[in-house]
Amino acid sequence: MPVPTFSSRLLAWFDRHGRQDLPWQHDATPYRVWVSEIMLQQTQVATVIPYFERFMQRFPDLETLAGASIDEVLHLWSGLGYYSRARNLHKTAGIVHQQHHGIFPLNIADTVNLPGIGPSTAGAILALSANQRHPILDGNVKRVLARHDAVDGWPGSPAVEKLLWLLAERYTPNKRVAAYTQAIMDIGATVCTRTRPRCVSCPVMDDCAAYRSDATDKFPVKRPRQSTPLRTTTMLILVDEQGSVLLQQRPPAGIWGGLWGFPETDAHDDIASWCDQHMDCKVVATESWPTLTHVFSHFRLDIQPLILRVSRQDQAVMERPGTVWYNARQPLRLGLAAPVRSLLDKLEGQKENHVTHC
Ligand code: SF4
Known part of the structure; x- marks a missing residue:
């Protein structure tokens, strides 16, 4: 019997415990997944859900969003914070309308060029909506990988971030990429939490370097203190x-x-x-x-x-x-x-x- 890999254990955990009923998981079009991923930047799932549902009622597709006024978009965003996200959504809708005939681009190079979409968000959109194999590396995933592999150094430094991307790439499976992507996001959000991770419920506990050395609080390494001016x-x-x-x-x-x-x-x-x-x-x-x-x-x-x-x-x-x-x-x-x-x-x-x- 093959040794279960990192991704196969995450997928098995996801099938039993993962979040599979979020509003954007139903009819997971690139448009709906994109809007949800932008809303989820810096905001928790429970807060996002009612905003996402109201947004989809008013702007059910990209063309409707592209044709709306920015004031109306900002109005529906009120209370969610980080308003540049809403402005970028509206701008991106206009670009997709004009340059891609209103169809959200399904290749990483075009997606990552759109306003407000970095490499991790682009990877998540394409993985979750089109099952394309792209790694993701949001804050939660960085935490899981930094602990699992006891990555030395602050994840905000370019060298450490590069190493984390290599790990993210290595662990991403060839099949069931959408489920794996949701799984690693869920593990980070619900099990490998910032404080007091629930390691005994974690599917990768057996080979987690931070857990095995009783050092989960040492990873990810904290930002170095700036010297005081x-x-x-x-x-x-x-x-x-x-x-x-x-x-x-x-x-x-x-x-x-x-x-x-x-x-x-x-x-x-x-x-x-x-x-x-x-x-x-x-x-x-x-x-x-x-x-x-x-x-x-x-x-x-x-x-x-x-x-x-x-x-x-x-x-x-x-x-x-x-x-x-x-x-x-x-x-x-x-x-x-x-x-x-x-x-x-x-x-x-x-x-x-x-x-x-x-
Ligand atoms: S064993 Fe604990 S520290 Fe390691 S990845 Fe799982 S939850 Fe995080």
């Missing part, structure tokens, strides 16, 4: 003769929006002139503190604190809008960003140390 800023900590520190309110949008902080500048600016022109202060001494790093979700900020001992030219001018001279001994109720708070604490600690040592 680095930004830099210089915080000017202006301290007057009384020990008050200048704070400014930040704009409402952006990092620390609306909180109070130190003036910031580019390290290359002429800081003494800036203090003179903008703050009516003369810098009498400067001191550079070690760099602080603050980590945000999407970047790292290296903060260079610069202590500027200043003499204020006009003590009468206490405050301008959005500006305060902050005295830590009579603290105001201001929202302070975390690094600003820690720098103020450090400054205050320095003053106390200074008093103690005197």
